[in-house]
Each structure stands twice: as C-alpha cells, then as structure tokens.
Amino acid sequence: MSLSSRLSAHLSPRLSPRPSTPSSPRRSPRLTPRLSARLSALAASAALLVAGFAVPASADAPNTPSGGINLATNPGFEIPASSLAEWGSVPGWRCSGGPAEAALTTAAPHSGTSALGVTPAGDSSTGECVQTVSVQPNSTYTASAWVRGKYVFLGATGTDRPTAPSWTENTNGGWQRLTTRFTTGPTASTVRLYVHGWYQQGPFAVDDVQVDGALPAPATGAGSVPTSDRVVFFTVDDGWQRTPEAEKFITDHKLPITAFPLPMPAAADPGFFQRVTAAPGSSIQNHSVSHADLSTLSLAEQQVEICDARDALTRTFGTAPTVFRPPYFAWNAVTLQAAANCGFRHVLTADADFSWGASNVWHEGTLSPGDVVLLHWTDTLATDLPRALAAAEAAGLKPAGLTDYLR
Incomplete structure (x- = not known):
C-alpha cells in the first residue's frame, strides 16, 4: 500500500494506532522496608481530610x-x-x-x-x-x-x-x-x-x-473509613516476601484483604496476589512504583509514581486500582492532586499497625469501627494476621472489604 493510501486510511474518522505490547517488568532486588520513627505522626496527620488545600503548580506546568x-x-x-x-x-x-x-x-x-x-x-x-x-x-x-x-x-x-x-x-x-x-x-x-x-x-x-481542560477535584486523604458497621479493614503493603503460611491463613479464614503491592513483585508473582485476594471484598490497590517518599517530590514526579503503578497493575491483573496508599504514609496536598490526576479519589493511610510483631492503635482505646489496619507482606505476616484478627474480635469487629465501604 502506498504512503498516501495508508495515511488516508489512518485519518478517516479515527484510526486506532496499533496497541502497545510492553514486556512484563522483571523483578528487581528486594526493597528493604524503611518505616521511620515518624510513622505514627504521619499517620495521625494523614487521617485529616485536606481536600481544600491549595495545590501549587509544578515547575514544568505553565x-x-x-x-x-x-x-x-x-x-x-x-x-x-x-x-x-x-x-x-x-x-x-x-x-x-x-x-x-x-x-x-x-x-x-x-x-x-x-x-x-x-x-x-x-x-x-x-x-x-x-x-x-x-x-x-x-x-x-x-x-x-x-x-x-x-x-x-x-x-x-x-x-x-x-x-x-x-x-x-x-x-x-x-x-x-x-x-x-x-x-x-x-x-x-x-x-x-x-x-x-x-x-x-x-x-x-x-x-x-x-x-x-477540566481538572479533577483533589482526592481526599484519610486513615479510617466512616462507618457505624462493626468492621475493620486489613491492608497489606509491598509484596517482596510472600509466604505460603500467610497465604494459608488468609485462605483458611476467608479474610477480605486489600493488597497494596508494588508493581514489580506483583508482576513477578501475580498468581499469589490473585489467590490472597480471592475472598469477597478483597482487592489489589496502588502503592506507587518505587516506594519513594512522595512528600519530597514535585507534582510531576508524584504523578509518574502513581499513574505508572496504576497502569502496571491494570496490565497485570486486568482491573484498575481505585485506592492509593502513599509509601511511609508520607503525602501532602500535591499528592492529593497527583492522585486525582491519575483517577483516584482516595489516598488512604491507616490508624493501626500490626506489622512485624507490633500491635499499635494510633488512637485511644482498642480498634474501632472503620479502622484501617496496616500489615506488610513479610516473613512475620503469618503471625501478624492472627494477632490483628484477635484484636478485632476482642473489640467485637470483623474484617470487611475496603472498596465495599469507600465511596
């Protein structure tokens, strides 16, 4: 076919360019968790709704x-x-x-x-x-x-x-x-x-x-979900250590799990994340590309971290994530706009941490309805989960699906 005829075919009413066929990323070396001592303070501040904050323009956005x-x-x-x-x-x-x-x-x-x-x-x-x-x-x-x-x-x-x-x-x-x-x-x-x-x-x-064109409203940031139902939400981050013991506990108890894997471990073992999110209410959500401290990045840099992870998880699992969790719970008003620009309405942290043997609730008393519990895919998860479940049951609460309650 001549160049002119191929162009003519391309320009009539909209030719669809050939779809991209990116190769699956290979697994990188394990990222070591670096939750800092300021985690509690960050989590407390993250629970505030700050959708009304002014968002500065990035340096490269006229x-x-x-x-x-x-x-x-x-x-x-x-x-x-x-x-x-x-x-x-x-x-x-x-x-x-x-x-x-x-x-x-x-x-x-x-x-x-x-x-x-x-x-x-x-x-x-x-x-x-x-x-x-x-x-x-x-x-x-x-x-x-x-x-x-x-x-x-x-x-x-x-x-x-x-x-x-x-x-x-x-x-x-x-x-x-x-x-x-x-x-x-x-x-x-x-x-x-x-x-x-x-x-x-x-x-x-x-x-x-x-x-x-029309700019989306900034996402909202929170560490819990407003509800009077007697429920809590188990969320598990990162994904570099995936143990059969943790998978068995989740499967045996039919726990609704919200997984926040990084794209590389997710692509390295998609079957694992599909199995541990098989219970009704479970889902796979966005945790950025590289686990960077977003509060140190510009709008353009944060948008790359969030949008690229969204696209990668969508390619791997066939469903687009709808909730974003910032690494280290470090975020600012710019994060809320970057998340919105990537199609997210919710930037979610947590108000309790049961990772690596911890049992921390970042408010007075025991777990409360709507609390979001932080865990990690680590070699301690198989013992962290029973402890979190026992704490929920002692408070008269049961795990529920996060996306069923986030609107």
Whole structure:
C-alpha cells in the first residue's frame, strides 16, 4: 500500500494506532522496608481530610485552563528513568517498541534538558508512545505537543466521540507544535493520549506535551473509613516476601484483604496476589512504583509514581486500582492532586499497625469501627494476621472489604 493510501486510511474518522505490547517488568532486588520513627505522626496527620488545600503548580506546568496544572504525565520528559532499571526508559509513557525504540534524549530538546526520541524499528513500526489521561465526562480538552521529524501524529482515543489526530508532514529539522481538541462523552473517565511517527519515515522527537481542560477535584486523604458497621479493614503493603503460611491463613479464614503491592513483585508473582485476594471484598490497590517518599517530590514526579503503578497493575491483573496508599504514609496536598490526576479519589493511610510483631492503635482505646489496619507482606505476616484478627474480635469487629465501604 502506498504512503498516501495508508495515511488516508489512518485519518478517516479515527484510526486506532496499533496497541502497545510492553514486556512484563522483571523483578528487581528486594526493597528493604524503611518505616521511620515518624510513622505514627504521619499517620495521625494523614487521617485529616485536606481536600481544600491549595495545590501549587509544578515547575514544568505553565498556566492552563486546568488551574495551572498540565494533566499529561511527564509532559516535558524531564523525569529521569527510574533507578529500577527494568521498569522502562520513559517514565509516564508506554512505547510499543520499548527501550529498543524509545528513550529520553538530551539532543536539542525543545525546552529543558531532555525530550522523547523515537527510532521505529523495522518497516512495520510507527514507534507509538501512549499514556492514560484522566478526564471528566462531557468536557472539552486541548492536547498539544512539540514534535520534530516526518509524519508525526498526536491524538487521543477513548473520548466516546471520533477525534482526528493532528499531524505534520515534515518539520524540516526544527520543532513544530501540533494541537488537537477533543470532547469527552457522558461516560468517559480516561482517554488514551498517543504520539507516533509513520512507517519507514525515520526517527522523530517529541517534547512539551500539554493537556488542558477540566481538572479533577483533589482526592481526599484519610486513615479510617466512616462507618457505624462493626468492621475493620486489613491492608497489606509491598509484596517482596510472600509466604505460603500467610497465604494459608488468609485462605483458611476467608479474610477480605486489600493488597497494596508494588508493581514489580506483583508482576513477578501475580498468581499469589490473585489467590490472597480471592475472598469477597478483597482487592489489589496502588502503592506507587518505587516506594519513594512522595512528600519530597514535585507534582510531576508524584504523578509518574502513581499513574505508572496504576497502569502496571491494570496490565497485570486486568482491573484498575481505585485506592492509593502513599509509601511511609508520607503525602501532602500535591499528592492529593497527583492522585486525582491519575483517577483516584482516595489516598488512604491507616490508624493501626500490626506489622512485624507490633500491635499499635494510633488512637485511644482498642480498634474501632472503620479502622484501617496496616500489615506488610513479610516473613512475620503469618503471625501478624492472627494477632490483628484477635484484636478485632476482642473489640467485637470483623474484617470487611475496603472498596465495599469507600465511596
């Protein structure tokens, strides 16, 4: 097929670019738990609802109709690849050819210190890179990007309405801005933003991606769930140590468990997490990519941690997580906006800790209705769980499914 006929087919009402086929990440060395002495203080402060706090714009987000916040993740390609080298070469983006085709480049970026450089491998590749952007229904958005190369495309799918991409035939060695607008339908909550080149047209570069439009309200932060029901919620973090003894206790007692695994251990042993969350009410939720202290990161960096973990868990388990737990319970107002930009309404900590032999309740008295209990996937979990269950039963409470109560 000629280039002109292939382009014509591509541009009529919206051709769907070939889907990404990322490889599964390999397991990295075990991350050592680093809960600090300030955990109790952080947990106490995390129980406050702070949805009304002002959220500062990140340094790489110019003024936009979204209240100063660019909805794209890693829009300027300034966030370096994770120290978890297996995770991928372009934070915030998934590229169809992986690191063999796409990587951050410092060669003449449009602005800042780096851009996305893509060299499609073979005649059948367009070098597509995509990300999921959270949107509001019945809303209009503007997406733009600066591109360099021949036959470069920018567009969005999943809008519930056909959207033609913006494209350029040739930027003649310089940078050119592509802009497209799309309006979401009544059921849209996310769109798939994409950039790609064209078959046999050589390398291209992308920088300064912008998505402007309706901004989601910040997520709410809490350490417990408001309910008068006599229930508590068992949550288990991380995932590097998975023991058959803990799995047997969970299975034998049909415990509803909310697992917050990191994406790498989850991808290394998905069957384990599916088995330990088999009881009704159980679920697998988001705990970030690298277990970083988010309170030390910018909005753009936090958004990469949360959105990338969301996408990884969705690929591994087929269901998108709906609750985010910040590592070390360290979060701030920026975290609430970053979580919202990734589609999360709840940033959840806990108000009791039964990890590593502990029996700490961070309020007066015993466990209370709606308490969230923190545990970890460790070699002590098989003894931590019975102790937590006994504490719940002594208070006249029973474990319940977290997502059944979070609305």
